[in-house]
Amino acid sequence: xxxxxxxxxxxxxxxxxxxxxEVWAQFQNPVILFSGxxxxxxxxxxxxxxxxxxxxxxPLMHVDTGHNxxxxxxxxxxxxxxxxxxxxxxxxxxxxxxxxxxxxxxxxATRNALQITTLLDAIxxxxxxxxxxxGRRDEEKARAKERFFSHRDDFGQWDPKNQRPELWNIFxxxxxxxxxxxxxxxxxxxxxxxxxxxxxxxxxxxSLYFAHEREVVWRQDTWIPNSEFLILEDHEEVVVKKIRFRxxxxxxxxxxxxxxxxxxEKIAAEVAGMRNTERGNRSDDKRSESAxxxxxxxxxx
Amino acid sequence: xxxxxxxxxxxxxxxxxDGKSTxxxxxxxxxxxxxxxxxxxxxxxxxxxxxxxxxxxxxxDGLRDEREQGITIDVAYRYFTxxxxxxxxxxxxxxxxxxxxxxxxxxTANVATILIDARHGVIEQTKRHAFIAxxxxxxxIIVCINKMDLVDYSEEVYxxxxxxxxxxxSKMLVTDVRFIPMSALNGxxxxxxxxxxxxxxGAPMLHTLETMHISSDINKVxxxxxxxxxxxxxxxxxxxxxxxxxxxxxxxxRKGDEITVMPSGFTSKIKTIDTLKGELEEAYAPMSxxxxxxxxxDISRGDMIVRxxxxxxxxxxxxxMLCWLNNNPAKPRAKYTIKHTSNEQKAMIKEVVYKYNIxxxxxxxxxxxxxxxxxxxxxxxTTKPLMVDSYRENRTTGSIILVDDSTNETVAAGMIV
Numbered sequence: 001x002x003x004x005x006x007x008x009x010x011x012x013x014x015x016x017x018x019x020x021x022e023v024w025a026q027f028q029n030p031v032i033l034f035s036g037x038x039x040x041x042x043x044x045x046x047x048x049x050x051x052x053x054x055x056x057x058x059p060l061m062h063v064d065t066g067h068n069x070x071x072x073x074x075x076x077x078x079x080x081x082x083x084x085x086x087x088x089x090x091x092x093x094x095x096x097x098x099x100x101x102x103x104x105x106x107x108x109a110t111r112n113a114l115q116i117t118t119l120l121d122a123i124x125x126x127x128x129x130x131x132x133x134x135g136r137r138d139e140e141k142a143r144a145k146e147r148f149f150s151h152r153d154d155f156g157q158w159d160p161k162n163q164r165p166e167l168w169n170i171f172x173x174x175x176x177x178x179x180x181x182x183x184x185x186x187x188x189x190x191x192x193x194x195x196x197x198x199x200x201x202x203x204x205x206x207s208l209y210f211a212h213e214r215e216v217v218w219r220q221d222t223w224i225p226n227s228e229f230l231i232l233e234d235h236e237e238v239v240v241k242k243i244r245f246r247x248x249x250x251x252x253x254x255x256x257x258x259x260x261x262x263x264x265e266k267i268a269a270e271v272a273g274m275r276n277t278e279r280g281n282r283s284d285d286k287r288s289e290s291a292x293x294x295x296x297x298x299x300x301x
Numbered sequence: 302x303x304x305x306x307x308x309x310x311x312x313x314x315x316x317x318x319d320g321k322s323t324x325x326x327x328x329x330x331x332x333x334x335x336x337x338x339x340x341x342x343x344x345x346x347x348x349x350x351x352x353x354x355x356x357x358x359x360x361x362d363g364l365r366d367e368r369e370q371g372i373t374i375d376v377a378y379r380y381f382t383x384x385x386x387x388x389x390x391x392x393x394x395x396x397x398x399x400x401x402x403x404x405x406x407x408x409t410a411n412v413a414t415i416l417i418d419a420r421h422g423v424i425e426q427t428k429r430h431a432f433i434a435x436x437x438x439x440x441x442i443i444v445c446i447n448k449m450d451l452v453d454y455s456e457e458v459y460x461x462x463x464x465x466x467x468x469x470x471s472k473m474l475v476t477d478v479r480f481i482p483m484s485a486l487n488g489x490x491x492x493x494x495x496x497x498x499x500x501x502x503g504a505p506m507l508h509t510l511e512t513m514h515i516s517s518d519i520n521k522v523x524x525x526x527x528x529x530x531x532x533x534x535x536x537x538x539x540x541x542x543x544x545x546x547x548x549x550x551x552x553x554x555r556k557g558d559e560i561t562v563m564p565s566g567f568t569s570k571i572k573t574i575d576t577l578k579g580e581l582e583e584a585y586a587p588m589s590x591x592x593x594x595x596x597x598x599d600i601s602r603g604d605m606i607v608r609x610x611x612x613x614x615x616x617x618x619x620x621x622m623l624c625w626l627n628n629n630p631a632k633p634r635a636k637y638t639i640k641h642t643s644n645e646q647k648a649m650i651k652e653v654v655y656k657y658n659i660x661x662x663x664x665x666x667x668x669x670x671x672x673x674x675x676x677x678x679x680x681x682x683t684t685k686p687l688m689v690d691s692y693r694e695n696r697t698t699g700s701i702i703l704v705d706d707s708t709n710e711t712v713a714a715g716m717i718v
Contacts (some may be wrong), residue, residue: 004553005516008308008387018548021529025602025643042538050589052577053542054534144377163375165401165626167408167714168700169548170640175531188389190380209350277336284597 009197013046016185018169019148023059023130023183026173030130031088033119033301034060034079037071037248037275039134042194043185044079045203047132059086063133063301065111066093067229067250070118075206085109090122110253116299123180129182130173132209139277142293148187154178156299167180178271182301195271199264209267211244211259222255246271309515311412311441312391314350314403314430317417320447324485325392327380331492332507334381369680376406385511389417392564395426400659400674401626402434404714407437408695408700414443414506419452419482423465425660431466432662435473436676436716438693440518442470442478443509450484454497472662474693477513481506519586520695522550526606527642527698530575532591544575544591547602550642550697552594553585559609562600563688568609569596586697603644603697605688613698615686621701621715622655622692623671623679629705631671637703638714639683647684648703654678671713678718 006014020043032047034040046057062076080087080145092114095101100121101114123131137144145160149171152158164172173181186194198205215226217236224230229252229276242257244267261270292300324528329335340355347356379390393399395416407413413434414575417427434442444466452458459482470478480499481490488494490505504512532544558571571591574581575591584590592606600606607613625631631650639648655664656677671677692699703713 004521005519006587007305011308011587013588014548014589018529021546021589025530049577050546051532052534052591053539053544053575054532055536092468138380141377143409144379145375160375162598164711166403167702168407168713169409169697170642170700170702170713172640172702172704172709174638176709188378190382191380193387227509257700274336276338 005263009193009200010190012186012193013049013197015188016043017050019171019185020047020132022149023132023173023185024051025122026171027130027181029127030058030132031061031126032056032058032132033136034062034076035248036068036076036086036191036206037134038194038198038209039136039186041079041203041205042189042198043132043134044083045201046185046254048083056083056085059088060118061088061090061122061128063090063115063122063125065115065250066091067111067220067227067252068206069206069225069248069254071206072248075204079204082196088122088126090118092118094118096122110250112250112253113295113300116156116295116301120299126178129175130183132183132185133144134186134190135182135184136189136194137187140292141297146184146187146296147157148184149173149191150182150184151175152180152182152299156180158182158269158296160297162292192268192271195203195264195268199268200265202266206248208245208248211242211262211266213240213242214256215239216241216243216256220255222254223258225251227251246260246274303368306386307515308387308389309412309510309513310389310391311414311443311510312393312403312406312410312412313414314393314395314406314415315434318445319332319395319418320485321392321395321416322569324414324416324445324447324483324491325390327485327491328380328390329381330506331488332380332381332383338532344618345431346709376402377581380419383507383511388510395430397426397429397438397659398674400429400676401551401624403430403433404437404626407433407439408696408714410439410674411518412441412443412510412513413439416445416447417466419446419448419458419461419462422462422630427466428469429659431470431473431475432657435470435475438474438536438696438716440515441513442475443506444478444480445483445506446480446482449482449489449495449498450487451533454482454484454489454495456500458500459501466482466645470680479503480604481509487598489658521557521585522552523611523613523690523695523698524554524558524608525550525690525695525698526554526592527644528600528602528604529643530602531600534536542593543597544593545606546589546591547606547643548589549584549586551586551695552611553583554606554608555583560606561609561612562598563607563612564615564686565599565604567596569594569598571595603642605642605644607688613688613690615688616681617686618651619681619687619689620718621679621681622718623650623677623713623715625671625673625675625677625713627710628673630673633669636706637689638706639681639701639703641687641689641701642698644687646687648681650679651682652680679715681715693717 216223244259393406540603692700701715
């Protein structure tokens with residue numbers, strides 16, 4: 001009987017498909033939070049598998065900060081067309097225009113925290129009762145405590161001290177009017193698992209993940225891409241480097257690494273040898289020891 | 302990593318004093334699963350706290366409150382990979398007031414690791430941890446006899462503790478128990494074999510975790526397929542397609558198998574087993590697939606497809622070992638929502654048969670109150686039959702949770718006797 005077991009990637013895949021189907025069965029109006037990063041692309045790919053031969057039965061939702069890599073938006077539009085699903089866009093620029101949020105000031109200002117309001121507004125406006133995300137427990141210590149089915153109160157807030165216990169494979173998505181859930185089908189995947197799976201399944205990802213020549217500026221120990229949003233300091237200089245991005249966030253805060261990895265094989269090999277965590281280059285997480293926990297409590301992804 | 306590498310889930314129960322965090326830190330550190338920036342952050346904190354060297358226990362730091370109080374409250378999940386396997390650690394607190402968190406962490410584990418301080422031997426807490434492992438039917442137990450450096454790496458101390466543990470475990474339902482003498486602080490027998498204990502002939506902990514046989518942990522005999530949802534694509538090429546989506550809970554299903562749908566009792570044959578990658582000849586636990594049948598019958602979420610020659614019981618009255626998880630005690634004869642696989646019904650706790658004193662493991666017969674962390678045997682009646690196996694036979698079709706409809710919270714977890 002020894003052949004009747006799954007390898008680790010197949011088991012992770014099967015678990016994620018199970019979660020996605022539970023979401024569909026237990027909620028009225030779920031969406032996939034799609035940022036154009038590898039993790040949300042992976043979740044979308046797994047959703048394709050979960051409902052085949054039917055289409056993915058719910059829309060993708062993009063919280064658009066306006067500070068995008070142009071490549072990400074192109075990629076998003078292509079995938080929407082290919083899957084034949086709807087796209088909901090929540091715009092941070094509109095939230096700013098409407099006076100719902102105020103832009104941060106200064107050199108290291110980002111729109112990262114502003115996304116929370118836009119996200120929660122979009123969830124409310126579209127009556128979303130479950131937002132599926134690509135969060136992983138290995139990313140960050142607050143995320144290590146996250147449930148597969150994670151409850152949010154009617155202000156969209158997370159209460160990490162009062163989470164519902166999750167036992168076996170039984171998930172409880174019951175909620176009252178106005179509350180919603182976040183679901184994390186790839187909770188148990190590590191960065192390495194994601195890359196090994198993308199390689200195995202040959203999943204299309206934005207070109208930004210592959211090594212390419214780009215104008216960048218050295219700031220906060222990483223290469224920040226040059227863009228119309230970047231305000232240069234006197235001592236800073238724009239140079240061209242061959243870099244790749246390990247994660248994709250806003251163009252203003254996502255640092256790249258110098259790299260020669262221009263194929264999935266090379267990326268997987270490079271990630272296997274990495275000695276720093278992937279969020280190490282994200283200035284949004286460097287602000288304090290509990291930066292992620294604090295944002296998550298308020299309703300962040 | 303090789304393509305046939307498996308995933309092993311293990312749980313660690315213990316408190317800071319047992320060296321649990323140090324053990325996990327040591328496993329991650331010595332297997333090179335810790336990144337430079339994590340290490341630097343911890344070196345900084347260690348220095349700030351005035352420790353010599355790196356305090357490995359800091360790797361398991363979690364939420365702000367936990368950091369401030371220096372304790373683990375909730376289950377935290379940690380990951381590491383070796384060339385042989387991928388590991389998921391469910392890191393749980395060890396004190397009695399967190400029994401519910403231990404039960405949660407144990408529910409999906411292949412292996413339970415139980416930590417014993419070599420200076421103290423088997424204590425009340427050890428008994429409780431062993432009891433929870435046996436109650437949740439974790440297939441393998443590794444007893445880590447830690448802090449051997451503080452008892453001069455004495456073989457006699459080790460042998461005594463092994464005997465003490467076997468004394469208590471002989472009264473429980475545990476099958477595969479292994480003992481490892483170690484010093485997590487110094488790294489003896491965690492990843493690397495100890496030079497201080499040549500008398501120990503066994504393997505270090507990591508090697509044990511990498512090589513233990515876990516393929517038989519899932520029931521391969523009783524074919525059970527709880528239907529999660531029905532797939533009706535209604536698009537070109539699939540106009541009449543009606544697929545039952547689910548994850549095989551146990552056993553093996555093959556194309557052409559004669560099946561029965563529970564609870565309706567309708568029978569049919571498996572026509573296809575589908576995935577995005579193509580049709581399969583067979584599907585086994587824990588694969589997620591879509592099954593189509595030869596006949597058009599009415600099936601929906603909550604139904605279970607089983608092989609016709611091997612059916613679960615359809616019961617409305619079940620006996621359950623229940624762990625109460627919620628701050629609010631159980632209300633006598635109150636109704637709850639019971640969730641079992643993809644099925645959901647209303648249920649009532651009719652009777653508390655007995656309750657455990659989880660320190661002494663004595664049964665208490667005259668106490669009907671169910672408070673947080675209590676473990677007890679109860680009788681439950683449901684509005685409609687559930688298709689159940691005993692938990693001992695089948696972890697998926699033998700487990701339930703109770704949800705309080707007034708709060709929507711998960712208030713209890715149960716194992717069908």
